[in-house]
Amino acid sequence: MTDPRKEFIAQLRRYQMGSISRRHFLGVTGLGTAMAVMAGAVPGLRPRPSFAGDIGDKVALTSWPNYHDQANLDKFKELTGAAVELTVFGSNEEMYAKLKAGGTGWDVFVPTNYTIANYVEADLIDPLDVSQISNYDLASYSDPRMTEPGTVNGKIYALHKDWGTTGFVQNTKSLPGKLSSWKEFWDTTKDKASGRVMVHDYQLTTIGNALKYFGYSFNSIDEKELADAEKLLLEVKPHLFGISSDYQPAMRNGDAWMSVAWTGDGKQLHKDIPEIDYVLGKEGGEIWSDFYAVPKEAPNKKGAYALINFLLDPEVNTKELLFHGYPVADKRVIAKLPPEIANDPIMYPAAELLTPLEFGAGNVLTNPARAEIMARFKSA
DSSP states (O other), X not given: OOOHHHHHHHHHHHHHHTSSOXXXXXXHHTOTTOHHHHHHHOGGGOOOGGGOSOOOSEEEEEEOTTOSOHHXXXXXXXXXXXXXXXXXXXXXXXXXXXXXXXXXXXXXXXXXXXGHHHXXXXXXXXXXXXXXXXXXXXXXXXXXHHHGGGEETTEEOEEEEEEEEEEEEEETTTSOSOOOSHHHHHHHHTTTTTTOEEEOSOHHHHHHHHHHHTTOOTTOOOHHHHHHHHHHHHHHGGGEEEEOSOOHHHHHHTSOSEEEEEHHHHXXXXXXXXXXXXXXXXXXXXXXXXXXXXXXXXXXXXXXXXXXXXXXXHHHHHHHHHHHOOOOOBHHHHTTSOHHHHTOTXXXXXXXXXXXXXXXXXXXXXXXXXHHHHHHHHHO
């Protein structure tokens, strides 16, 4: 017969060595109701407010490429016993269509500002109970433009993650001569950089920045203006290396010399390969803000709240920023940044470069004309 005291000590040793989770330890030893007693003797067992209770063994997170520090996700598992199952998407349109079709199994996802009202209208997300997210503090956000899209009809549906811009990256060693505009980007694609350029698999940015070639609005749904953008894209198509929102690998191995890019990818690439520059076209383009939201049919809402709360912790959020290179609007995080990051021109561009940028418009997400143009462009 097994000595229960020896069995307890054996399980405790396994927990302390990290070979079993807190959840497993409490389950096999029957200590779920004895946490308060054990906390004094074993500080690592002390429940934290954000993780109190059983959140299961998995939280499904749907997000973007190169957007989360795996070390943070591993830490969440260590603290809670719940592994983060990460799925990445390349466009908001694809993400929206997938959630609308149902049966995703997502617990948390990361939509962009212009899509949130669409999710609310389609009844795909519920308002958030921010009382369960203690690390969220609206007063800590310096710019209301970054947080306002998460509130629809006076209710909070999504919490701000970070923000950024959409420009392009250029390998100045392979393609000498620094470019500064979308006109130069598209003209160079058809000339000196033929076969070495990538664009997003994402109509908002690909069509939007083709529109900028002509000086039109990034969000245009005007029939003539869209026709001009489509003509340009079809001219450019034979000169592209690829159409993908995961363009870092090709830029890193030299297959691509330029690509439409987001802030964080630009920062990551420049940090590792200094000759790769990130450029904001002087005609304008996109500024955006991303959020955390919970699907209406999320199977593990308790886990979803715990993960969002964990990721919004200022210490964790600072580590996230240092990994992905996207700026945040949370003053608690900004205060923790080293000067070279807080003053980095890729992450925090000069005002004259930010001024002409546009936030994506909600009607662009579901605009059939733009969807059809993107489909024709990809199949050409």
